[in-house]
Amino acid sequence: MYGDMAGNIIIKREPGLSRLGLYIHIPFCVKKCGYCDFLSAPADEDTIRIYFDALLAEIGSYDGRTEGYYVPTIYIGGGTPSAVSPDYICEVMKAVRRVFRTGINITDDSYDAGDVEITVEANPGTVNGEKLALYKEAGINRISFGLQSVHDHELKLLGRIHTYKQFEENYRLARSLGYGNINIDLISALPGQTINSWEETLRITAGLSPEHISAYSLIIEEGTPFYDIYKGNASEISYGYPDLPDEDTDRAIYAITKDILNEYGYHQYEISNYSRPGYICRHNASYWTGIQYLGMGLGASSLIENTRFNNTASLSEYIGACKEYCKNVKNAPSGQNYHSLPGTDKGMPDINCLLPDLTGIRRNVEHLQVKQQMEEFMFLGLRMTKGISRDAFLKRFNIHADEIYGEVLRKLESGGLILNDGDNIRLTGYGTDISNYVLAEFMLN
Ligand code: SF4
Numbered sequence: 428m429y430g431d432m433a434g435n436i437i438i439k440r441e442p443g444l445s446r447l448g449l450y451i452h453i454p455f456c457v458k459k460c461g462y463c464d465f466l467s468a469p470a471d472e473d474t475i476r477i478y479f480d481a482l483l484a485e486i487g488s489y490d491g492r493t494e495g496y497y498v499p500t501i502y503i504g505g506g507t508p509s510a511v512s513p514d515y516i517c518e519v520m521k522a523v524r525r526v527f528r529t530g531i532n533i534t535d536d537s538y539d540a541g542d543v544e545i546t547v548e549a550n551p552g553t554v555n556g557e558k559l560a561l562y563k564e565a566g567i568n569r570i571s572f573g574l575q576s577v578h579d580h581e582l583k584l585l586g587r588i589h590t591y592k593q594f595e596e597n598y599r600l601a602r603s604l605g606y607g608n609i610n611i612d613l614i615s616a617l618p619g620q621t622i623n624s625w626e627e628t629l630r631i632t633a634g635l636s637p638e639h640i641s642a643y644s645l646i647i648e649e650g651t652p653f654y655d656i657y658k659g660n661a662s663e664i665s666y667g668y669p670d671l672p673d674e675d676t677d678r679a680i681y682a683i684t685k686d687i688l689n690e691y692g693y694h695q696y697e698i699s700n701y702s703r704p705g706y707i708c709r710h711n712a713s714y715w716t717g718i719q720y721l722g723m724g725l726g727a728s729s730l731i732e733n734t735r736f737n738n739t740a741s742l743s744e745y746i747g748a749c750k751e752y753c754k755n756v757k758n759a760p761s762g763q764n765y766h767s768l769p770g771t772d773k774g775m776p777d778i779n780c781l782l783p784d785l786t787g788i789r790r791n792v793e794h795l796q797v798k799q800q801m802e803e804f805m806f807l808g809l810r811m812t813k814g815i816s817r818d819a820f821l822k823r824f825n826i827h828a829d830e831i832y833g834e835v836l837r838k839l840e841s842g843g844l845i846l847n848d849g850d851n852i853r854l855t856g857y858g859t860d861i862s863n864y865v866l867a868e869f870m871l872n
Contacts, residue, residue, distance in 0.1 A: 444496060445495060446497060447719055448721070449721055451501070452466070452726060462653040463586075463651060478742070483522050497529070498528065498530070499542075500709045500710035503546065513562060543566070543568075546708070549597070551572060551574065563606070569606075571610040578624055618669045622679050625683070625684075629688060633691035639706050641699055642684050697712070716808065725740060725742060735793045744787075802871055805866075809854055810866070836852065844857060844861070
């Protein structure tokens with residue numbers, strides 16, 4: 428797949444197979460949290476139904492174009508996918524399986540279709556036994572719970588709709604239904620948070636033994652209510668809100684995270700991600716290791732064959748373009764619509780000619796220059812604790828990493844920020860602490 432001069436995405440059929448992660452965006456939430464700048468909002472049932480029609484059309488539009496790819500990971504994120512009827516999620520899964528070849532361990536002519544990592548994000552307060560059972564039937568085998576804190580006063584401050592107790596009930600329900608791969612998302616550096624309250628969050632969460640824990644620091648994003656409260660001049664709004672932790676507390680919070688999670692058997696494999704052995708998030712790891720991905724749904728980003736693009740973030744544009752696509756499919760000679768889009772070679776309409784209609788949703792198509800690819804190779808790869816391999820750099824770019832980054836590597840090594848160890852380059856503990864600074868050093872001007 429590549430971008431042509433007009434910015435359309437053309438998909439090449441290739442004899443070999445390459446790996447493709449799928450991300451599917453569900454942009455609906457029960458209520459907007461005060462700190463959130465994700466593309467998500469509450470919506471009525473009609474909007475949700477129309478959105479899923481559009482999403483199924485987008486998925487269907489790839490039918491017949493995916494022969495060169497196999498899909499080992501699928502991630503249904505949001506928003507809050509668990510806030511909508513599970514029937515929609517099941518329909519999405521059916522469409523994905525019809526259109527994409529899912530599986531891992533591909534050889535030239537065989538693959539393991541059974542070991543696909545399929546994650547759905549679920550928020551406590553929107554989950555029940557029926558939903559979890561239907562997800563399982565649809566093949567979803569990993570649940571990512573957005574818990575954020577075990578303290579109800581912190582949850583309330585964040586604008587979350589759930590209590591810790593609701594989360595714990597949902598978590599135990601998922602376990603009782605046989606989910607063996609669960610992630611729990613946490614956020615540190617919350618307003619008013621103390622080292623003790625964060626330590627309790629970590630210990631109570633780890634005590635539940637999920638396979639994976641993500642622990643991100645709160646970032647105050649522009650355009651959110653939290654920005655007005657903490658970065659704006661709205662002193663009347665901020666009245667009654669506790670202060671953000673000071674720098675020392677923030678640093679201490681970060682420092683205890685790794686130690687406490689290690690104590691419970693979790694290995695830090697990325698700056699903010701920890702897992703039990705064998706349970707790293709394969710989907711997210713593929714972003715950090717430069718594997719291509721296709722995003723479907725509102726605002727979703729893709730990186731295919733070194734071409735980056737994203738879908739429009741406008742709901743009306745997205746739905747309009749997908750509807751137009753359906754209309755064209757319905758008007759095609761066989762009268763097919765996206766619910767019955769073809770397996771290929773079955774005398775169905777040539778939907779290739781319809782692709783330009785759907786590319787109406789694509790924005791910011793950018794072919795990455797080699798320099799940008801090198802930057803991403805370094806600063807995404809170094810997010811992983813295993814770091815990057817010089818040999819892999821050489822194989823990919825046909826030039827030694829030291830020829831490009833020799834000076835930067837020497838400087839960071841002498842500052843104790845990276846370990847420069849034969850084939851392997853990785854961040855030190857100190858380098859991880861100030862990773863934003865270290866990773867920025869790999870930008871090539
Ligand atoms: S539930 Fe998640 S996506 Fe929805 S508003 Fe809250 S933080 Fe944002």
